[in-house]
Amino acid sequence: xxxxxxxxxxxxxxxxxxxxxxxxxxxxxxxxxxxxxxxxxxxxxxxxxxxxxxxxxxxxxxxxxxxxxxxxxxxxxxxxxxxxxxxxxxxxxxxxxxxxxxxxxxxxxxxxxxxxxxxxxxxxxxxxxxxxxxxxxxxxxxxxxxxxxxxxxxxxxxxxxxxxxxxxxxxxxxxxxxxxxxxxxxxxxxxxxxxxxxxxxxxxxxxxxxxxxxxxxxxxxxxxxxxxxxxxxxxxxxxxxxxxxxxxxxxxxxxxxxxxxxxxxxxxxxxxxxxxxxxxxxxxxxxxxxxxxxxxxxxxxxxxxxxxxxxxxxxxxxxxxxxxxxxxxxxxxxxxxxxxxxxxxxxxxxxxxxxxxxxxxxxxxxxxxxxxxxxxxxxxxxxxxxxxxxx
Numbered sequence: 001x002x003x004x005x006x007x008x009x010x011x012x013x014x015x016x017x018x019x020x021x022x023x024x025x026x027x028x029x030x031x032x033x034x035x036x037x038x039x040x041x042x043x044x045x046x047x048x049x050x051x052x053x054x055x056x057x058x059x060x061x062x063x064x065x066x067x068x069x070x071x072x073x074x075x076x077x078x079x080x081x082x083x084x085x086x087x088x089x090x091x092x093x094x095x096x097x098x099x100x101x102x103x104x105x106x107x108x109x110x111x112x113x114x115x116x117x118x119x120x121x122x123x124x125x126x127x128x129x130x131x132x133x134x135x136x137x138x139x140x141x142x143x144x145x146x147x148x149x150x151x152x153x154x155x156x157x158x159x160x161x162x163x164x165x166x167x168x169x170x171x172x173x174x175x176x177x178x179x180x181x182x183x184x185x186x187x188x189x190x191x192x193x194x195x196x197x198x199x200x201x202x203x204x205x206x207x208x209x210x211x212x213x214x215x216x217x218x219x220x221x222x223x224x225x226x227x228x229x230x231x232x233x234x235x236x237x238x239x240x241x242x243x244x245x246x247x248x249x250x251x252x253x254x255x256x257x258x259x260x261x262x263x264x265x266x267x268x269x270x271x272x273x274x275x276x277x278x279x280x281x282x283x284x285x286x287x288x289x290x291x292x293x294x295x296x297x298x299x300x301x302x303x304x305x306x307x308x309x310x311x312x313x314x315x316x317x318x319x320x321x322x323x324x325x326x327x328x329x330x331x332x333x334x335x336x337x338x339x340x341x342x343x344x345x346x347x348x349x350x351x352x353x354x355x356x357x358x359x360x361x362x363x364x365x366x367x368x369x370x371x372x373x374x375x376x377x378x379x380x381x382x383x384x385x386x387x388x389x390x391x
Contacts, residue, residue: 063247081377152261155265159235186202231283235282334378341385
């Protein structure tokens with residue numbers, strides 16, 4: 001029971017609490033059942049919204065799925081920023097990473113609960129709005145959503161009950177086991193167990209060390225964390241991002257979004273046409289950095305750019321009103337480096353292409369500067385790797 005509670009705290013509660021911080025400035029993420037109107041017109045906002053303290057501010061309507069997804073990516077980015085300096089400088093630094101990261105998770109979660117009160121109040125307001133609504137979904141809509149959820153649960157069940165073999169586990173999962181059992185960071189060669197020099201290419205991607213952290217905190221073996229626990233978290237998390245993308249593309253239409261999720265699920269289930277497809281990585285190598293990059297990180301980047309491209313009263317806001325999306329974009333670039341060293345380059349390239357299109361489409365060249373700043377953390381890891389390899 002203790003293991004389950006700890007896993008819940010680290011993988012569910014902490015990301016949600018941390019996600020309350022960017023949710024304060026993520027326009028365009030209202031729940032689907034709220035009427036299309038400005039929140040300042042509601043009675044709840046007329047009663048407050050001008051105070052200096054969080055409990056005095058107006059409620060902010062943000063979908064809980066968006067809060068959790070943003071918080072999870074931010075949680076991974078924080079681990080990358082904390083762990084890489086320790087990995088590069090300390091051979092037996094794993095206990096220090098565990099202490100530092102645990103403290104930061106606690107502090108950020110507490111900050112999210114403290115400053116994210118307007119988002120929590122908005123969720124309660126949305127829940128009351130949903131409960132008071134007289135209009136019920138049609139049988140067709142309910143059937144589509146039942147099919148979509150059933151397909152997602154089927155993928156989670158198959159990933160949990162089938163231990164898929166993959167040769168890369170001999171390095172990545174073994175590194176997590178070594179870190180958890182010996183406190184040594186990338187100085188033991190997993191194939192032979194002999195000491196070796198620091199492998200900068202793998203050391204800059206700290207995902208195996210994060211899995212070792214989960215193992216240390218929960219008491220669950222790293223191989224079980226990778227093969228059984230993480231698929232139960234990363235698969236539904238990826239579909240939460242798909243859900244928000246579908247709602248954005250389909251005008252917050254619940255029935256169309258359900259059909260969208262069904263089509264995505266079918267493509268994933270029957271996508272094992274080779275060992276290199278994204279669907280194969282998603283369902284059979286969920287715990288690996290390459291899978292995290294191509295399925296969650298890139299998808300979150302697409303979601304972020306879609307919201308930055310949004311036109312209208314929400315999308316046209318500048319400055320602090322869109323700070324949540326810019327923060328999430330920075331976190332995505334850092335998480336890409338955490339997944340794999342090449343991920344930093346791919347996300348920077350993707351950001352450059354999308355940023356150029358965004359600047360031209362919105363006729364705002366100024367967008368290029370914050371977009372370039374969002375790529376700086378990921379490019380820093382590439383610079384470290386290039387300095388070690390070529391100098």
